Amino acid sequence: xxxxxxxxxxxxxxxxxxxxxxxxxxxxxxxxxxxxxxxxxxxxxxxxxxxxxxxxxxxxxxxxxxxxxxxxxxxxxxxxxxxxxxxxxxxxxxxxxxxxxxxxxxxxxxxxxxxxxxxxxxxxxxxxxxxxxxxxxxxxxxxxxxxxxxxxxxxxxxxxxxxxxxxxxxxxxxxxxxxxxxxxxxxxxxxxx
Numbered sequence: 001x002x003x004x005x006x007x008x009x010x011x012x013x014x015x016x017x018x019x020x021x022x023x024x025x026x027x028x029x030x031x032x033x034x035x036x037x038x039x040x041x042x043x044x045x046x047x048x049x050x051x052x053x054x055x056x057x058x059x060x061x062x063x064x065x066x067x068x069x070x071x072x073x074x075x076x077x078x079x080x081x082x083x084x085x086x087x088x089x090x091x092x093x094x095x096x097x098x099x100x101x102x103x104x105x106x107x108x109x110x111x112x113x114x115x116x117x118x119x120x121x122x123x124x125x126x127x128x129x130x131x132x133x134x135x136x137x138x139x140x141x142x143x144x145x146x147x148x149x150x151x152x153x154x155x156x157x158x159x160x161x162x163x164x165x166x167x168x169x170x171x172x173x174x175x176x177x178x179x180x181x182x183x184x185x186x187x188x189x190x191x192x193x
Contacts, residue, residue: 033174036099040079040167042086051160058082060157060164068152076100076177077108078153079170081115092116102182110142111149118150 004016012020043054052060062079070078077100084095097113104112118134125131137143 029179032178033171036080036083036174036178037167037171039083039086043082050158052158054082054085055167056160056164057157059167059170060159060162061153062170063162063165064157065153066165066170070153072173073104073108073177074149075170076173077104077112078149079167079174081112081149081154102184103177103180105183107142107145110140111146114142114146115150115154118146119154121147121150122155 001016001019004012004020006012006016040055040058043058045053045055047053050057058079058081061081062075065075065078080100081096082092083099084092088095093113093116097109100112101109114134114137117137120129120133121131123131124133134143134147137146140146
């Protein structure tokens with residue numbers, strides 16, 4: 001079979017879906033990290049008033065996490081925590097968390113999903129907002145980890161003199177994390193042929 005016969009998904013057969021699954025899985029796995037690397041590249045360019053661009057900020061976050069001995073998963077999360085800035089500026093935390101959700105644990109996902117609000121602790125009050133808005137999540141078991149992430153791997157990652165590693169240093173870690181089977185319930189794992 002070269003292609004399926006159906007043109008409406010509800011008309012597909014088990015055989016057709018068994019044919020499609022490895023084709024999609026092989027393709028998705030082969031391009032996922034490269035696509036994420038391209039998304040990181042999209043963060044190069046304007047500094048938007050900061051001393052570094054968002055690409056350097058992201059790599060600096062990952063560099064600090066790596067040097068602090070964080071897990072591979074957390075280093076990758078640090079690298080990608082702002083990756084959605086270029087296509088989801090108003091909900092970049094949610095979008096980045098959604099990208100990571102199938103491949104990281106609950107705490108790492110929660111940290112990335114909430115880091116934007118937690119980061120506000122450092123500046124919301126200068127813009128007429130509530131710097132303690134993060135306190136609405138005070139009862140979360142991940143509150144302290146998210147506050148730590150923002151303190152150690154986000155708010156301090158705008159330093160042009162910091163010895164930031166190139167993105168290529170993180171590629172093997174990205175490949176490791178994104179090769180994991182999906183942890184999302186109800187979605188059959190993509191198995192490559």
